[in-house]
Amino acid sequence: MLRFALRRAASALLTLLGVLALVFGLVTAAPGDAAALAARAGGNRAVAISPEALAAFRHLYGLDRPLTERFLTWVWRAARLDFGRSLLDGQPVTLRVSRALPATLALNTAALLLATLIGVPLGVMAARRPGGRLDRISGFVCDALFSTPTFVLGLVFLLVFSGWLRVTPLFADTETGLRGFLLPVATLALASLALIARFVRVCVAAALADPAALAGRARGERPSEEIRRALRRSSSAFAAMGAVLVPSVVSGSILVERVFSLPGAGSLLAEAVFARDLPTVLALTWCSAVVVVAASLVADVVAAALDPRTAREDEVTVPGVAA
Amino acid sequence: MTPARAALRRAAIAFALFPLIALLAPLVAREKPWVSGRGGETIVSAPVPFDPDAVDLDRRLASPGRRHLLGTDELGRDVLSRALHGTRLSVAAGLLASALALGLGAALGTLAGWAGGRTDRTVLLFLQIVQALPALVLVIAGAAFLKPSFLVAALLIALTGWTDAARLVRAGTQRLKNEAFVDAARATGASNARLLFVHVLPHALPPALATLPYVLGSAVLTEAGLSFLGLGAPPPTASWGRALAEARNLLPGAWWCILPPALALFFLVWTARRLGDAFLGRRGDVQSRLA
Numbered sequence: 001m002l003r004f005a006l007r008r009a010a011s012a013l014l015t016l017l018g019v020l021a022l023v024f025g026l027v028t029a030a031p032g033d034a035a036a037l038a039a040r041a042g043g044n045r046a047v048a049i050s051p052e053a054l055a056a057f058r059h060l061y062g063l064d065r066p067l068t069e070r071f072l073t074w075v076w077r078a079a080r081l082d083f084g085r086s087l088l089d090g091q092p093v094t095l096r097v098s099r100a101l102p103a104t105l106a107l108n109t110a111a112l113l114l115a116t117l118i119g120v121p122l123g124v125m126a127a128r129r130p131g132g133r134l135d136r137i138s139g140f141v142c143d144a145l146f147s148t149p150t151f152v153l154g155l156v157f158l159l160v161f162s163g164w165l166r167v168t169p170l171f172a173d174t175e176t177g178l179r180g181f182l183l184p185v186a187t188l189a190l191a192s193l194a195l196i197a198r199f200v201r202v203c204v205a206a207a208l209a210d211p212a213a214l215a216g217r218a219r220g221e222r223p224s225e226e227i228r229r230a231l232r233r234s235s236s237a238f239a240a241m242g243a244v245l246v247p248s249v250v251s252g253s254i255l256v257e258r259v260f261s262l263p264g265a266g267s268l269l270a271e272a273v274f275a276r277d278l279p280t281v282l283a284l285t286w287c288s289a290v291v292v293v294a295a296s297l298v299a300d301v302v303a304a305a306l307d308p309r310t311a312r313e314d315e316v317t318v319p320g321v322a323a
Numbered sequence: 324m325t326p327a328r329a330a331l332r333r334a335a336i337a338f339a340l341f342p343l344i345a346l347l348a349p350l351v352a353r354e355k356p357w358v359s360g361r362g363g364e365t366i367v368s369a370p371v372p373f374d375p376d377a378v379d380l381d382r383r384l385a386s387p388g389r390r391h392l393l394g395t396d397e398l399g400r401d402v403l404s405r406a407l408h409g410t411r412l413s414v415a416a417g418l419l420a421s422a423l424a425l426g427l428g429a430a431l432g433t434l435a436g437w438a439g440g441r442t443d444r445t446v447l448l449f450l451q452i453v454q455a456l457p458a459l460v461l462v463i464a465g466a467a468f469l470k471p472s473f474l475v476a477a478l479l480i481a482l483t484g485w486t487d488a489a490r491l492v493r494a495g496t497q498r499l500k501n502e503a504f505v506d507a508a509r510a511t512g513a514s515n516a517r518l519l520f521v522h523v524l525p526h527a528l529p530p531a532l533a534t535l536p537y538v539l540g541s542a543v544l545t546e547a548g549l550s551f552l553g554l555g556a557p558p559p560t561a562s563w564g565r566a567l568a569e570a571r572n573l574l575p576g577a578w579w580c581i582l583p584p585a586l587a588l589f590f591l592v593w594t595a596r597r598l599g600d601a602f603l604g605r606r607g608d609v610q611s612r613l614a
Contacts, residue, residue: 015455016455018451018452018455143593143596147593149588151547159578162575163574170575247456250460254459255552269460273467273554274553284460288456289460292455292457
């Protein structure tokens, strides 16, 4: 078990290093000279910059160093959470990111919690009678939710609740407080809810069709006990589902923040992309990769702890997802 | 016809409506009349007689009425005409990105499964790296460095969407390459290429091909998100995502600017997913990772 966890952790570190290399490659391969871009970002675009100034700038930022040296320096700094200064206002990137993160974390956590609290019971109830009325209705609703872009759902919510009913604010600023969070959380939760409910339904229905469930029924198990055992048997798959859920929630929250003008990491990313503020873009990309890799590491280890069979396979397979 | 085949046909017809609209949009929604008289007077006008980019500042934000069936946006452009033309972008981006993603996934999956060993591990590591980044983050980060355009968006979406296809093809190739019939073909002296293309791939590819509708659906969603953020095809190309971003700023008014592109997006993705379900002959299972 410990060996499996260590091996998974090593592979996670390798993946993160790969992410850094990929992002670094994107930056160096991108058209446009970083020095010219950065020098121009502060002031008037029309003013020509002398070659000497550019050379001095390159030297100052180490852009005249060999590629491998730059990469290693960058990795070392990223590991210490030092991403340099924003090209937009000269503030340390880490400061800007850490100011934006609490709102995003609150949004994502609340949405995942809400989605789990509703999605799991819904999936279990649908699984008790596959093909029954509840199963068909929830299947249809989840299918519709799968086909709705998160930001479209948010826009329609805004139109109905803020535009027509006027019960929620149009912009989720810091002043609007919790009321401003209602719609973003609901929007983000609905997208994950569909995934959770369908996933739980598939797993529990499979566990209930298992001979083990038949044996339990023959012993005279009560339905509640039967469900409890079915959940227990599919618990390792649920852990794997967490790893699938996290990246989709992160992607969704970028758009949701944008829709509701929520000042979080997603808004910061969009803003940084427009301003071509590369250090901030890189820091946020790095953050999201760390979150996703950490989630998948935890999910794999938890799955292995719940069901040691999964530790023996080279990769965790999730029933229903790409069989 | 079996019920499954009938369902597949219905789903295919429903989905095919969108490429059809995309093809016909320039004909249906245009200012130039279908038939005009010698003096240039209109005899038969197009059903939606407005160009998607035609600005009419006298009729800004007109609500749906007889002249503009679905109203106009903040520049007085016809919403229906823009929604019809927007189909072109979404359908083209979805088709191109999903085809590229499947091609890339199939190529890398075959390579990994057939070669095995170090090649296999390298491809798997690469796959893990791409999956470590949420699709939208990778696409946005890429868009930050490249000039936004239709092609860049499609390419970036393909670069994030190939992993599931690669996994499927890799698993299929691995399983098949040790089958008795492949050994038999090898014993008769078939070349590696023949073994791969004649004996293995015809069985390894279909599972990945069946996921095409889902990949297409999520590609359309990602493209719309990218356009919504202003990182898709640049203006004045009519785009559902950007139309929604513009409508966001008009809230609480102008509901007619939100609903047409929102519903169009929903139905395009929905019909694509239904087609995927019909392919697989089942419904409701969690089939694809959501973007």
